Amino acid sequence: MEKFVLYFNEIDKxxxxxxxxxxxxxxxMTQAGFPVPQGFCVTTAAYQIFVQxxxxxxxxxxxxxxxxxxxLDEIRLIGQQIRARLEQMPVPSEIEKTILAAWQHTGVQKAYAVRSSATAEDLPNASFAGQQETYLNVQGEAQLLDAIRRCWASLFTDRAIAYRAKNGFQHRQVHLSVVxxxxxxxxxxxIMFTADPISGNRKVTAIDASFGLGEALVSGLVSADLYHVRDGxxxxxxxxxxxxxxxAQKDGGTLTKDxxxxxxxxxxxPDKRITQLAQLGRKIExxxxxxxxxxWCFxxxxxxxxxxxxxxSLYPVPSFADDQLHVMxxxxxxxxMTDAMKPMGLSVLxxxxxxxxxxxxxxLFVDVTGLLSIPITRKKVPQILKQMDEQxxxxxxxxxxxxxxxFPTKRLPLRKMAPIALPVLSILLKNLFFVDPAKGINSVAERMEHSLQQCRKHISxxxxxxxxxxxxxxxSALVPRVLPKIVPYMVTGIMASRVIEKWMEKWLGDAQQMHxxxxxxPGNVxxxxxxxLGDLADIARQHPSVVQYLQTxxxxxxxAGLDAIPGGDVFRQAFERFMQRYGMRCPGEIDITRPRWRETPTALVPAIMSHMRTVGLGEHRANFAQGASAAEAAAKEIIAKIxxxxxxxxxxxxxxxLNVYRNLGGLRxxxxxxxxxxxxxYKQAIVAEAHQLVTNGVLDQASDVFYLTLDELGALLAGHFTGDVLERIKERKTQYVYQQKLTPQRVMTSDGEVIHGRRRGVKAPAGALTGTPVSAGVVEGYAKVVLQPETAELNPGEIMIAPFTDPGWTTxxxxxxxxxMEVGGQMTHGAVVAREYGIPAVVGIGGxxxxxxxxxxxxxxxxxxxxQILQEAAND
Incomplete structure (x- = not known):
């Protein structure tokens, strides 16, 4: 028989x-010896019998x-009905006898705090704090039983129902105990937080304190003192x-006093008690x-x-082997791409x-502490990163x-850098001042193709x-072997654009024609x-049967389905050519676990349909040619003025x-x-091995391999994997669902402190949302919020509002x-493409x-x- 009551000294985690x-x-905490007022819990078994x-x-x-x-209206109505029903029901006699026996054992003359305690509450990933009710200074048998019944009913407060629905908890699976x-x-x-809930700093204990019961503070009726304690x-x-x-009042209940x-x-x-309390908090932590x-109370x-x-609410902090402060x-x-990534995607990067x-x-976070320890890079790194994200x-x-x-001051390790830096510098200077920049695109393409051939050969x-x-x-070899031979061409183009802009400002008084x-x-992939993609849309619009097919x-x-319809073979051939060049791309493409376009070709359909609605036949090519002509005319005009x-x-x-920039700027x-x-x-090879593991009965499905790291997959294939692989995958899937709900920070320390930075110098009207200007011009239109490009369908005249964009969004x-965009800077993908397409853009507007x-x-x-939001949406 299940127990209806458990005393604190019978309970653990x-x-x-x-x-x-x-x-x-x-x-x-009672078992661990912490100073907890004693009591007992009416178990979930009692609750279940009661509601049944x-x-x-x-x-x-x-x-x-x-x-x-x-x-909310439906939640409010049904919540009221359930609570009214439960609050009027009698407590079953057997349960009532057990509760009163425990009360008599603990002390009938004492006053009690009666608190709800749900099975989906105070969990590592969901607190449910404040969702159910608490009753203070409860005295006597009648008050006790009534408070317990009201706690049971409070599992169905409006806020508790909505919270469970929002966070995916099944209402039937959440039960209630009463403390x-x-x-x-x-x-x-x-209240005491053993990490600062505002800055995230794990070394700082934050304490709120007020007189009397803590309910005034918790309920927001009083502004409490705030104390921060660090290292005692x-x-x-x-x-x-x-x-x-x-x-508390003598006869039960509480009283608010001035x-x-x-x-x-x-x-x-007092100060002595503050540090004493902080020390106790660290012990509990x-x-x-x-x-x-x-x-807490005193x-x-x-x-x-x-x-x-x-x-x-705290964002997790990477672990380090030392106790030094790290900036990430x-x-x-x-x-x-700020979304959470599966373990395979993380391990590849x-x-x-x-x-x-x-x-x-x-x-993933990169440790820049070493760069901040060197005076010259401490100055230069923020200047470089400003082009990616101003904040x-x-x-x-x-x-x-x-x-x-x-930061301990270090010297620039010139001797170690020289073998890489000197060849890179040589290529950069030649491109900037001597060689024909028009040859750069072909040179980069040849080196890229050679690298790909080597990779295929090695892995196959x-x-x-x-x-x-x-x-x-x-x-591991890609970065030192190939990128130093390609990146200098891109850097040359960026440097040329900076020089052009500065010379225009210095010699002509402004750089307005830079846009x-x-x-x-040319050459921008x-x-x-x-x-x-625009060509595909143009082909489709000429064959109505193809358009109809794409929608289903x-x-x-x-x-295969395209071959059975008029015009389908023409579209298929063009589509296959597109896939040969870009089938390995997709939104969020730095995560290898994301489905590629070659795996999910229908992901391109919304973009094709949007193109047909918003751009006329051949208009995309005409616009590109017009942009090239405008750039050429601007270059001639600038040279003539100078x-x-x-x-x-x-x-x-x-x-x-100008010649260097127009030829190498597209290699960005x-x-x-x-x-x-x-x-x-890499992905094709990993998936091939995963299918073999499924065939051998090791994995349930091939996609499960993405919840392992490369090292773990290697160990599994070699027969050296330790533990239950299916159980580990199950745990990782649960963890991934939780991680998707987290909001990553731009910059934080190994103490967990979030460094926000402050944007400066934006002149904007009152009430405007400020960000980083990345593509000149002013435009008005209706907002279209796009969270997933594979399901987005833009209409003529709409302005895209996105969390971020990468090449998978270019469609x-x-x-x-x-x-x-919510994130980004002058040289991030969305900014570069917006400038090339000539559409105004602002990035770095959080939320x-x-x-x-x-x-x-x-x-x-x-x-x-x-x-500026000139007019709110009609349904707001």
Whole structure:
């Protein structure tokens, strides 16, 4: 027979199914010897029997299963019905007898705090804090039973129902225990976080304190004192005006009282008690092994802990072998893909940078501490990263100037850098000043093709664990073997554009024509991909049967289905040519586990349809040609002005830079394109091995391989894998679902502190959203929020609002009138393509996809760097 009551000293963390998260934590702390007021838990078995006495509960739960989290009116109605039903039901006699026996054992003369404790509460990944009810200063048998019944009913408060629906918890699977705990009548109470919940710093303990019961603080009725403690020292104190406090009444319940003027300004906890409490918090944190959100109170010269739960709002921090402070930058923000990645995707990107790239929350962060320790790179790195994300650059400047963070000064390791730097510098100088830049595109293409042939040959010659080792060797060799021979061409183009801009400002007074020079750069693989997609749309629009087919096509027999319809063979041939060049691409392509276009060809259909709606037949090619003509005309005009105003020599200098930029500026994304081409080869090999593992009964399905790392897959193929592979994959899938909900930070330290940086210098109207201007011009139109490009369908005149873009999003750029992104900088993908297409763009507007609603009429100023919402969406 299941127990209806468990005392705290009978409970530990394994008791969660019986006493819920709150009860399990209180029992665990009691067992560990922490100062917890004693009591007992009415178990979930008692709750289940109680609700089963109602014949209507199954019908109610059926209704809840069909309710979405945003249907608040329906939630409110059914929640009221359930609570009214449960609050009127009698407690079964057997349960009532057991509860009263425990109450008599603990002390009938005492007052109690009666708290709800759900089985989906105070969990590492979901706190559910405040979703159910708490009753304080409960005295006597009648009050106790009534409070327990009301706690059971509170499992169905509106907020609890909506929270479960939003976070994917089944209403039937969440049960409720009730904590009955001896009431402490505190002089001071509050909340303690063993990591600063605002900055994320794990070394700082943050303590809120107010007079009386902690309910005034928790419910927001009073502004509490705030104390910060680090390494046993108080580093910050903010004494608030505490106008009221909540105290217990003699006959039960609580009373809100006004505090005297003297007491309102008084520090709630003396310094000695603050450091003592922080020390106790660290002990609790060490016991649980993770940062804690702790409810505490102080009475009769002693601290009591009345609750402790994991802090679920903190972003995870990478682990380091040393105790030194490290500063890390998000690779996802630099590469325009901030989504969580599966273990295989992370391990592929980590492979060549094992000493610098660290995983946290399903994302990669690069350790830039060494660069910040060298005076010259401390200055230059933020300047370089400003082109990728302005807020990252500002954050690094901020952290390098802070008095409380010290970097040991190191010298630039010139001897180690010389073997790589000198050849790169040689190529760069030749391209900038001597060789014909028109040959650069072919030279880069030849080197890329040679690298791909070597990669295919090396990997195809192996199988099993040997093939995985070959992949790892290829990844590690790619950076030092190939990229130094390709990146200089891209850098030359960037340097030429900087020189052109500076000379225009110096010699002509402004660089307003720079945006014309950015148009239709030859050789840009991303622009060429967009043009080919436009060609596909033009072919489709000439064959109505093809258009109809595309709207119902599926991935499994996409090409075969085309052969059976008029015009299908023409479209298929063009589509296959597209796939030969770009089939290894997709949105979020730096994650090797993402489905490639060759695997999911229907992902391109929305872009093709959008193109047909928004761009006329042949218009994309005409626009590109027009952009090239405009760039050529601008170049001639600039040279003529300089010759007239500054002389022939400076005109020849500018002519050379213009020639270099127009020929090499389009190579901006070749290095990434090469990486993605290699990834296509790696992925085909990995999937081939995964299918063999499925055939051998080792894996359930081939896609499960993505929840392993490269090292783990190699060990599995070699027969050296330790543990249960299927269980590990199951755990990783659960972890991945959690990681997808996290919001990664741009810059953070190994202490967990988030460094935000501050944007400067944007002149914008009041109320405008400010960001980084990356493509000049002003445009007005209706906002189209796009979170997944494979399902997006833009209409004429719409402005695309996106979290980020990478080459997999390029298919939408022909259709967009303007662009707004949450992350990015001057040289990130979206900015470069927007300039080439001549559409105004602003990036780095955090939360843009939530703030700007679908259908809102907005103005995008890509010159100044702001977005105005001129008219809210009609349904707002």
């Amino acid at each position: 394994k008791s969660l199914p019986y006493v819920g998260g709150k009860g399990a934590n209180l029992g665990e 006495t109602s014949t209507k509960m199954n019908d109610f739960l059926d209704q809840l299963d069909d309710i979405d989290a945003d249907r 009955v705990q001896e009431m402490v009548f505190p002089e001071v109470a509050g 020292q108080i580093v910050q104190k903010k004494i608030s005006k505490k106008e009221i406090a909540i105290y 505090l005297s003027p003297e007491m309102q300004e008084q520090q709630a906890l 060490r016991h649980y092994g993770t940062e804690q959100d702790i409810e 009475a009769d010269g002693q601290f009591y802990i009345v609750q402790s739960r994991p802090i679920t 930058v998000s690779i996802g923000h630099i590469q325009m 980590q492979c060549p940078f094992r000493n610098f790239a660290h995983e946290a929350g399903g994302r 990252i650059a500002d954050a690094l400047r901020e952290v390098s100037l802070r008095d409380d963070i010290h 010659a192996e199988s099993g664990a040997g093939r995985i080792r070959a992949i790892q060797a290829e990844i 014309l020079l950015n148009r239709s750069l 991303t622009s060429e991909m967009g043009l080919l 096509a599926n991935d499994a027999d996409f090409a 010759r007239a105003q500054k002389g022939a020599f400076k005109a020849r200098m500018m002519s050379r830079m 994304e070749h290095h990434k394109y090469l990486l993605i081409q290699h990834m296509g080869i 939408l750029f022909h259709s967009a009138k303007g662009l707004v 843009a996809t939530k703030t700007i609603k679908d259908g809102a009429y907005i103005r995008v100023d890509g010159t100044q760097g702001y977005v």
